[in-house]
Amino acid sequence: MGVGYKLFARPALALQDSERAHKRSLRMLRWMAATAPGRLMLRSLYAPRRTVPVNLFGHEYKHPFGLAAGMDKNAEALRGWDAIGLAFIEIGGVTMLGQEGNPKPRMFRADASKALVNRMGFNNQGSEAIQRHxxxxxxxxxRPKAPLWVNLGKSKVTSLEDAHTDYATTMERLWKHTDVFVINVSSPNTPHLRTLQNDEGLQRILDACHEVNQRLSASTTKDEIPLLVKIAPDVADEQLELIVRTAQANGAAGMVVSNTTLARPEPRSSKEKHLFEEQGGLSGQPLKNRSTELIRQxxxxxxxxxxxxxxxxxxxxxxxxEKIRAGASLVQAYSAFVFEGPxxxxxxxxxxxxxxxxxxxETLQQAVGMDDVPAEDC
Ligand SMILES: Cc1cc2nc3c(=O)[nH]c(=O)nc-3n(C[C@H](O)[C@H](O)[C@H](O)COP(=O)(O)O)c2cc1C
Structure with missing residues (x-):
C-alpha cells in the first residue's frame, strides 16, 4: 500500500492545490477510521508491528514517532492517527479565538526538493470549539490511545502584551483532555510571534500556563501537564542560549526543535525558484540538517x-x-506524510x-545523544 500510495494516491493528490489535497487526505483518513473494518484495514496496512518503548513526560510511548503540529489543527482524524500506529498526536496550533488564517493560496509543494512552504497563519476553529469537539x-x-499533545498558538488579534492570556485560556479549555502542551512561539506566519521567544515574553507565557496547570491540578486528581517550548530554526546562537535558559528557569519540561524556517535552499528548477519566493515557513527535507544541528546545540x-x-x-x-543520536528522545514529522504517505x-x-x-x-534511550560520546566509548 506504500507503493499503492506512491503510484496512485500521491500523483492524484499532487495535481490538486496543496491545501485542498491536504483537506481531502484528512477527510479520507477520518472516513476510513469511522468504522471497525476501516480501522482494522488501516492498522494492518500501516501500523508498526514492533514496539520501541520510550518513557517520557509521564507516559509510556510505544515508539518515538509522532505527528507534528499543523497537520490536524482541529483534531478531525484522531481515530485515524491512532489506527496508523502513531505514538502520539499533536493537534493544533489552537488559538484562543477561531480564525480563518491568511488568504489562500498559502501552502505550496516543491516536489523535487520534498519541501513545503506555508503561510497558513493559524487557521483553526479556536479553543472553545475544539474543547466541545x-x-x-x-x-x-x-480518549485517543496515543497521548494527545496540543500545540498552543496566539490569536492574530491578541496583542503581544496580552499573548500570555491567549495561551493560558486555550490551555485551560483543553487541559482535561491533553497529555502534553507545546507553546508555539516560533511560527513565522503570525506577525511578530517570534519575538515572544525572547526572555520576558516567554517567561510571562510560561508563568500564566503554570498558574493554570497548578490550579487545575489542585482541583482534580490529574497531575500537572508538561509544558514544552517549540522554537524556530532561525535563531542566532546567543538568542538560542537565552531561550533555553529562560525555558529551563521557568519550568518548561523540554523543547520541540524545530518549527519551519525562513531560509531557502538552492531551487532545483525554475518552478521551485518561484515557489521558494513565496512568503512563509519552509519544511521538509531541506530543513533536516539545520533542525538536527539545533538539537545538538x-x-x-x-x-x-x-x-x-x-x-x-x-x-x-x-x-x-540521526535526530535521536543528536539528542532527541521523540521525533515527529509533517511534510514527509505529504510525500511518502502513511x-x-x-x-x-x-x-x-x-x-x-x-x-x-536494550532501549532506545541509550541511543539518545550518543553522538556526544567519543566513538571508542560507544
Ligand atoms: C502546513 C503546515 C502547517 C503547520 N502548522 C503548525 C502549527 O500550527 N504549529 C506549529 O508549531 N507548527 C506547525 N507547523 C510546523 C510543523 O509542525 C513542523 O515543525 C515543521 O513542518 C517541520 O517538520 P517537517 O519537516 O516534518 O514538516 C506546520 C507545518 C506545515 C507544513
Missing amino acids: LEAHVRRYG VRSLAGPDWPIVGVGGVANADDAW ALVKSVVHGLDKRRRSAGF
Whole structure:
C-alpha cells in the first residue's frame, strides 16, 4: 500500500492545490477510521508491528514517532492517527479565538526538493470549539490511545502584551483532555510571534500556563501537564542560549526543535525558484540538517536530562535515528506524510528498532545523544 500510495494516491493528490489535497487526505483518513473494518484495514496496512518503548513526560510511548503540529489543527482524524500506529498526536496550533488564517493560496509543494512552504497563519476553529469537539469525541469513543499533545498558538488579534492570556485560556479549555502542551512561539506566519521567544515574553507565557496547570491540578486528581517550548530554526546562537535558559528557569519540561524556517535552499528548477519566493515557513527535507544541528546545540546548552523532541525533515528511519543520536528522545514529522504517505510510520519504527538492535542497545534511550560520546566509548 506504500507503493499503492506512491503510484496512485500521491500523483492524484499532487495535481490538486496543496491545501485542498491536504483537506481531502484528512477527510479520507477520518472516513476510513469511522468504522471497525476501516480501522482494522488501516492498522494492518500501516501500523508498526514492533514496539520501541520510550518513557517520557509521564507516559509510556510505544515508539518515538509522532505527528507534528499543523497537520490536524482541529483534531478531525484522531481515530485515524491512532489506527496508523502513531505514538502520539499533536493537534493544533489552537488559538484562543477561531480564525480563518491568511488568504489562500498559502501552502505550496516543491516536489523535487520534498519541501513545503506555508503561510497558513493559524487557521483553526479556536479553543472553545475544539474543547466541545474533544469532549464529544471522548464521550463517544473514549480518549485517543496515543497521548494527545496540543500545540498552543496566539490569536492574530491578541496583542503581544496580552499573548500570555491567549495561551493560558486555550490551555485551560483543553487541559482535561491533553497529555502534553507545546507553546508555539516560533511560527513565522503570525506577525511578530517570534519575538515572544525572547526572555520576558516567554517567561510571562510560561508563568500564566503554570498558574493554570497548578490550579487545575489542585482541583482534580490529574497531575500537572508538561509544558514544552517549540522554537524556530532561525535563531542566532546567543538568542538560542537565552531561550533555553529562560525555558529551563521557568519550568518548561523540554523543547520541540524545530518549527519551519525562513531560509531557502538552492531551487532545483525554475518552478521551485518561484515557489521558494513565496512568503512563509519552509519544511521538509531541506530543513533536516539545520533542525538536527539545533538539537545538538540545545542539548549541549541544556544538558542531557532535559528532553528534546526532534522535528524537521524526518522522512525515514535514518533521519529519525540521526535526530535521536543528536539528542532527541521523540521525533515527529509533517511534510514527509505529504510525500511518502502513511506507510512512513511503519518504515520509521521498524527501521529504528533495527538500528537499536544493531547498536546493541536494550532501549532506545541509550541511543539518545550518543553522538556526544567519543566513538571508542560507544
Ligand atoms: C502546513 C503546515 C502547517 C503547520 N502548522 C503548525 C502549527 O500550527 N504549529 C506549529 O508549531 N507548527 C506547525 N507547523 C510546523 C510543523 O509542525 C513542523 O515543525 C515543521 O513542518 C517541520 O517538520 P517537517 O519537516 O516534518 O514538516 C506546520 C507545518 C506545515 C507544513
